[in-house]
Amino acid sequence: MLLIKGVFLTFYIMEIIFENESPHHAFSLLSSLIVPRPIAWVTSVNLEGKINAAPYSLFNLLGVQPPILGLCPENYKSGLPKDTARNIRDTHEFVVNLVDEESAQAMNITSAALPYGENELELANVETLPSSIVKPPRIAQAPASLECLEWGTLQIGENRLIIGLIKRLHVRDEYYDSKNNHIKSASLKMIGRMAPPNTYCRTMDRFTMIKPEE
Numbered sequence: 220m221l222l223i224k225g226v227f228l229t230f231y232i233m234e235i236i237f238e239n240e241s242p243h244h245a246f247s248l249l250s251s252l253i254v255p256r257p258i259a260w261v262t263s264v265n266l267e268g269k270i271n272a273a274p275y276s277l278f279n280l281l282g283v284q285p286p287i288l289g290l291c292p293e294n295y296k297s298g299l300p301k302d303t304a305r306n307i308r309d310t311h312e313f314v315v316n317l318v319d320e321e322s323a324q325a326m327n328i329t330s331a332a333l334p335y336g337e338n339e340l341e342l343a344n345v346e347t348l349p350s351s352i353v354k355p356p357r358i359a360q361a362p363a364s365l366e367c368l369e370w371g372t373l374q375i376g377e378n379r380l381i382i383g384l385i386k387r388l389h390v391r392d393e394y395y396d397s398k399n400n401h402i403k404s405a406s407l408k409m410i411g412r413m414a415p416p417n418t419y420c421r422t423m424d425r426f427t428m429i430k431p432e433e
């Protein structure tokens with residue numbers, strides 16, 4: 220522990236050396252701090268066309284030229300890839316559905332580890348709509364859905380980072396201002412994941428701050 224004595228502040232700082240930490244503890248520490256994390260509610264299909272759904276919060280937008288996102292499905296304890304990872308490896312397509320307060324419970328239900336090929340959306344009574352260019356359907360109640368093609372998957376140690384090219388955006392009319400072509404972000408009630416395993420946040424407490432000239 221390091222004691223910091225500044226002019227205005229006195230406090231101690233703990234330093235964690237990750238080489239000495241188990242992956243489990245590293246996850247507990249980092250996922251409590253790097254918050255809130257958006258949640259990708261991913262729909263995919265296997266080679267037989269069977270639908271799968273699961274939430275992933277090791278997820279974010281990575282760039283826009285072209286639009287890309289990243290998500291990290293781990294392996295199950297058995298060492299086998301989670302169904303989402305397996306389906307994307309086999310079919311190279313998926314849909315990221317975004318999660319608002321209304322869908323929180325249903326999203327959580329679909330995190331159940333059902334046997335491969337079983338559809339978690341049926342368990343959660345969630346309806347789907349066909350996608351435009353990929354086989355996996357999108358989730359009807361999601362405020363927005365992103366149709367993605369797998370650009371590639373990076374294996375970094377035991378981490379699997381799936382990079383998706385975002386090819387289509389579907390957004391519910393109530394959240395889209397077609398006159399000005401923008402998202403009505405003030406009315407979106409997205410949720411975020413906080414410290415695992417059970418903490419989430421709402422995103423309706425907002426403030427504005429004018430950014431300096433770039």
Ligand SMILES: Cc1cc2nc3c(=O)[nH]c(=O)nc-3n(C[C@H](O)[C@H](O)[C@H](O)COP(=O)(O)O)c2cc1C
Nearest residue numbers: 273274275276277291292293301302303330331332
């Ligand atoms: C909000 C939330 C976020 C999650 N994020 C991840 C994640 O980023 N990576 C991961 O491997 N598992 C994550 N999980 C756990 C998976 O959803 C869970 O293992 C699920 O059974 C995987 O399903 P699948 O095998 O159908 O893909 C998360 C669970 C919840 C509830």
